[in-house]
Amino acid sequence: MYHIKNLEQYLTDYKYSVEEPELFWEGIAKNNFTWQKKWDKVLSFDFSKPEFKWFEGAKLNITENCIDRHLKENGNKTAIIFEPNDPKEKEEHISYNELHARVCKFANVLKSQGIKKGDRVCIYLPMIPDLAISTLACARIGAIHSVVFAGFSSNSLATRINDSECKMVITSDGSFRGNKCIDLKSIVDEALNSCNTIETVLVAKRTNSSVSMNTPRDKWLQPLLDAAKDECPIEIMDSEDPLFILYTSGSTGKPKGMVHSTAGYMVNTAYTFKNIFQYEENDVYWCTADIGWITGHSYIVYGPLLNGATTLMFEGVPSYPDWGRFWEVVQKYKVNQFYTAPTAIRAIAKENISHVKKYDLSSLKILGTVGEPINEEAWQWYYSNIGQKKCPVVDTWWQTETGSIMIAPVPSAIEPIPTFATLPLPGIQPILVDADGALIKDHLVEGNLCIQFPWPSIARTIWGDHQRYKDTYFSKFKDRYFTGDGAIRNEKGYYRITGRVDDIILVSGHNLGTAPIEDCINEHPLIAESAIVGYPDDVKGNALYGFLTIKSSINGNEHEELYRQINKLISDKIGPIAKLDKIQFCSGLPKTRSGKIMRRILRKIACKDADNLGDTTTLLNPEVVDEIINHAV
Numbered sequence: 001m002y003h004i005k006n007l008e009q010y011l012t013d014y015k016y017s018v019e020e021p022e023l024f025w026e027g028i029a030k031n032n033f034t035w036q037k038k039w040d041k042v043l044s045f046d047f048s049k050p051e052f053k054w055f056e057g058a059k060l061n062i063t064e065n066c067i068d069r070h071l072k073e074n075g076n077k078t079a080i081i082f083e084p085n086d087p088k089e090k091e092e093h094i095s096y097n098e099l100h101a102r103v104c105k106f107a108n109v110l111k112s113q114g115i116k117k118g119d120r121v122c123i124y125l126p127m128i129p130d131l132a133i134s135t136l137a138c139a140r141i142g143a144i145h146s147v148v149f150a151g152f153s154s155n156s157l158a159t160r161i162n163d164s165e166c167k168m169v170i171t172s173d174g175s176f177r178g179n180k181c182i183d184l185k186s187i188v189d190e191a192l193n194s195c196n197t198i199e200t201v202l203v204a205k206r207t208n209s210s211v212s213m214n215t216p217r218d219k220w221l222q223p224l225l226d227a228a229k230d231e232c233p234i235e236i237m238d239s240e241d242p243l244f245i246l247y248t249s250g251s252t253g254k255p256k257g258m259v260h261s262t263a264g265y266m267v268n269t270a271y272t273f274k275n276i277f278q279y280e281e282n283d284v285y286w287c288t289a290d291i292g293w294i295t296g297h298s299y300i301v302y303g304p305l306l307n308g309a310t311t312l313m314f315e316g317v318p319s320y321p322d323w324g325r326f327w328e329v330v331q332k333y334k335v336n337q338f339y340t341a342p343t344a345i346r347a348i349a350k351e352n353i354s355h356v357k358k359y360d361l362s363s364l365k366i367l368g369t370v371g372e373p374i375n376e377e378a379w380q381w382y383y384s385n386i387g388q389k390k391c392p393v394v395d396t397w398w399q400t401e402t403g404s405i406m407i408a409p410v411p412s413a414i415e416p417i418p419t420f421a422t423l424p425l426p427g428i429q430p431i432l433v434d435a436d437g438a439l440i441k442d443h444l445v446e447g448n449l450c451i452q453f454p455w456p457s458i459a460r461t462i463w464g465d466h467q468r469y470k471d472t473y474f475s476k477f478k479d480r481y482f483t484g485d486g487a488i489r490n491e492k493g494y495y496r497i498t499g500r501v502d503d504i505i506l507v508s509g510h511n512l513g514t515a516p517i518e519d520c521i522n523e524h525p526l527i528a529e530s531a532i533v534g535y536p537d538d539v540k541g542n543a544l545y546g547f548l549t550i551k552s553s554i555n556g557n558e559h560e561e562l563y564r565q566i567n568k569l570i571s572d573k574i575g576p577i578a579k580l581d582k583i584q585f586c587s588g589l590p591k592t593r594s595g596k597i598m599r600r601i602l603r604k605i606a607c608k609d610a611d612n613l614g615d616t617t618t619l620l621n622p623e624v625v626d627e628i629i630n631h632a633v
């Protein structure tokens with residue numbers, strides 16, 4: 001039941017998973033993992049609280065399943081290949097035996113620094129082996145890791161550290177990305193000026209840049225690792241103990257710390273990894289995401305290692321030293337499964353095809369995409385040029401909140417078609433509902449995508465704010481999980497994800513809430529009000545358009561300067577990813593009579609669809625609409 005081999009099996013397993021969900025997941029859990037104690041009950045749940053418990057009563061440690069379990073037969077197999085940013089630097093091949101030793105050493109260092117089960121540890125590292133190793137080290141001793149993408153600003157880092165009251169930060173002196181060298185440690189130092197729960201900062205050496213060490217808080221990692229023992233017993237965890245927190249943007253307010261638990265997450269990520277990538281012994285698998293995002297957690301670290309796979313970690317970017325880098329790496333390691341984001345495909349497709357043609361890509365078997373809808377052109381380019389029309393393109397839909405892939409064509413069973421994520425994996429029950437929550441049974445009608453039955457890797461709560469968890473995902477439609485995405489379904493039952501239906505915009509596959517960006521802009525002394533909307537962009541999927549009103553009138557040159565200042569403010573407070581691509585200064589923003597900004601209108605203007613605005617006469621200030629249209633950028 002663990003490995004879906006063909007369509008017939010997919011259909012049988014799917015039917016069984018809907019009719020007997022507990023028996024279905026129990027069958028997978030029982031035979032493919034090491035348990036210190038089996039569960040008393042497979043599932044209990046209550047959508048109204050909401051509460052979900054999987055494999056209740058079971059005891060385990062996920063790192064025993066990711067590492068120890070493979071040592072006897074596969075100790076010398078490569079677990080992690082590390083490909084550095086600079087192709088001239090030597091790569092690393094870390095065997096399962098070595099991974100075991102390094103995770104144990106790291107875990108012993110954490111313990112020696114006073115980290116205990118349940119403590120939160122913030123990890124702010126570039127894509128170097130210590131990132132994977134430190135997450136596993138936390139899991140080994142039952143500490144809850146909170147990995148923060150190392151492209152986030154000091155302000156974003158501080159917000160995340162404070163929200164979950166982390167005791168430790170693990171970082172490095174710096175990071176390499178393309179031809180840039182980023183001073184990570186000073187970003188941490190700045191963040192910690194506004195954090196008071198951090199007791200220790202462990203600093204890995206990566207760039208050898210000079211950093212200031214604030215003793216006794218800051219400690220170099222290497223000497224501690226050198227002195228640590230390479231054996232560390234596992235902490236026995238309950239199935240429902242939190243494994244990690246990972247922050248994702250909300251449509252309003254501060255980021256949401258999604259909490260994932262141990263056993264359900266383990267079973268679900270392992271099962272989906274095996275089936276989406278049809279991983280076979282000796283395959284080399286590569287996901288280009290950063291471990292700072294859920295894709296990296298589930299499909300660089302946990303999913304592959306749970307299956308005893310060889311997983312590649314890449315430190316660099318697709319354009320360095322030139323746009324052929326991905327394919328050079330595929331050729332170098334004979335990569336069999338390649339998983340990336342549509343935004344990367346579009347960026348590469350714009351460049352000269354000779355960057356692709358130079359390399360031997362014949363090892364590839366499966367191509368995956370994730371993070372945003374993939375447009376037909378990008379899909380076809382990927383399928384023809386990278387897969388040479390031989391590899392299925394698996395469009396995987398899922399979320400930070402879902403923990404694992406939910407809807408995607410399992411390649412052994414379903415023939416992919418462009419722009420459709422196609423069918424749910426066994427165990428996943430998607431539905432479409434209209435604005436009132438009524439079930440949509442028809443085809444080719446757009447609806448709100450919901451999931452009507454729990455699955456093992458559903459996030460259990462938002463750290464410190466269970467009410468927000470309930471309000472965001474379980475209140476709009478009763479007794480179902482609301483994804484925040486819209487979708488349509490064709491006559492074969494295939495799902496096509498149409499995009500967010502809330503105020504989250506996907507820029508290069510990264511979720512950005514509009515409210516936090518607006519709050520940041522509004523802090524500028526000259527800005528009275530702002531509204532951010534998305535508009536289509538060839539490479540990034542969506543780009544950001546800001547409509548801003550200023551407090552006092554300024555002249556043309558000053559506009560330029562203000563534009564620069566605003567993007568600097570956003571870069572510093574949120575991160576460069578949230579910078580605005582277009583800014584329009586307006587005398588007012590269109591509002592309803594109750595004072596709400598009508599983003600729908602601004603969205604149409606930004607998308608150059610202003611002929612189609614609908615009725616604007618009920619606005620409080622209809623006159624501003626023409627002015628905004630006339631001066632649109």
Ligand code: WTA
Nearest residue numbers: 370371372373395396397398399400497500
């Ligand atoms: C979007 C990433 C269309 C969607 C794993 C979702 C997608 C959000 C796809 C979650 C896809 C992700 N097709 N849209 N294949 N995959 N999305 O939390 O809007 O970073 O709600 O998780 O990305 O983004 P997140």
